[in-house]
Amino acid sequence: MVQRQTRQKDAIREALRENDEFISAQDLHRWLEEHGTHIGLATVYRQLNALADAGLADTIRLDGQQLFRLCGDDGHHHHLVCVRCGRTVEIEPPSESWLRGIADAHGFTVESHTLEVFGLCPDCR
Amino acid sequence: MVQRQTRQKDAIREALRENDEFISAQDLHRWLEEHGTHIGLATVYRQLNALADAGLADTIRLDGQQLFRLCGDDGHHHHLVCVRCGRTVEIEPPSESWLRGIADAHGFTVESHTLEVFGLCPDCR
DNA sequence: CACATATTGATAATCATTTTCAATAAGAGT
DNA sequence: ACTCTTATTGAAAATGATTATCAATATGTG
Numbered sequence A, B: 001m002v003q004r005q006t007r008q009k010d011a012i013r014e015a016l017r018e019n020d021e022f023i024s025a026q027d028l029h030r031w032l033e034e035h036g037t038h039i040g041l042a043t044v045y046r047q048l049n050a051l052a053d054a055g056l057a058d059t060i061r062l063d064g065q066q067l068f069r070l071c072g073d074d075g076h077h078h079h080l081v082c083v084r085c086g087r088t089v090e091i092e093p094p095s096e097s098w099l100r101g102i103a104d105a106h107g108f109t110v111e112s113h114t115l116e117v118f119g120l121c122p123d124c125r
Numbered sequence C: 001c002a003c004a005t006a007t008t009g010a011t012a013a014t015c016a017t018t019t020t021c022a023a024t025a026a027g028a029g030t
Numbered sequence D: 001a002c003t004c005t006t007a008t009t010g011a012a013a014a015t016g017a018t019t020a021t022c023a024a025t026a027t028g029t030g
Helices: A007-018 A025-034 A041-053 A096-105 B005-019 B025-036 B041-053 B096-105
Strands: A055-064 A065-070 A077-080 A088-091 A112-119 B059-064 B067-069 B078-082 B089-090 B112-119
Touching: A007 A025, A007 A041, A007 A065, A025 A065, A041 A065, A055 A077, A065 B089, A077 B041, A096 B112, A112 B096, B005 B025, B005 B041, B025 B041, B025 B067, B041 B059, B041 B067, B059 B078, B067 B112
Parallel strands: A077 A112, B078 B112
Antiparallel strands: A055 A065, A077 A088, A112 B112, B059 B067, B078 B089
16 A cells, blocks of 8 residues: 545645646645635645655746646646746746756756746736 | 945855855855854845845755855856755856747746756766 | 944744644555 | 554644844944
């Protein structure tokens, strides 16, 4: 027995499915509360981290807190984030070979990378 | 009168000059302490943020804390960061036109962006 | 030198996130 | 359905980084 199914896990994944944009653990917890689903804050953090670790959720860091969003299982993505409303669009990643080339030039290995572009979306500009 | 020169500001800038790699406010505070210079932690945070706001220091976020490093005044840089020892190398940024092209395609403006590559440096791999 | 005020620093306050640990519940085996 | 092991939960406390407070200090201008 390695992994158990619980109403909390289901509720959290479902809540993420209904929230297209990146959302913080605190906000997701509040959202669940407002929708009549009480789940401990610690559990929300735990599941969100678990999803991120499993590669099922993407995370970005904005304004001192970590935001989460479900994503396909084809690795992580890069984003264009509206600094006013939080709207997010996935963008083309820089080519892996470009990254590797740069790292190789300095003798580094590549473990991970981040790329986020911040600006104003069409509605907010 | 808008800006005053103080021994604290000088000490912090000098300390940054002697630390090539990214360093956290806490660590810089400790470093100063170990070098016989006592400066309030709050002041270290204040100056570090002031330098970053002024564009004189680059910052990255690693492992839940913000790291600072002096940089030239020609805008911000991108980095290759060793996840073990913290060693950092500046890398070529993605071309501005590439960024703008992506943003334009979605109707976004570009206000800022981040790119960090994490891996192991030659000594740690 | 005097004065207005930028700056400092010790401490308290915030805030997000993690840990703790006893209580609960999933699910495998019977 | 019943038991038993243990994954999971949740409330509360702990942590850790960063920021706000505010009286005391120090800067530089007149």
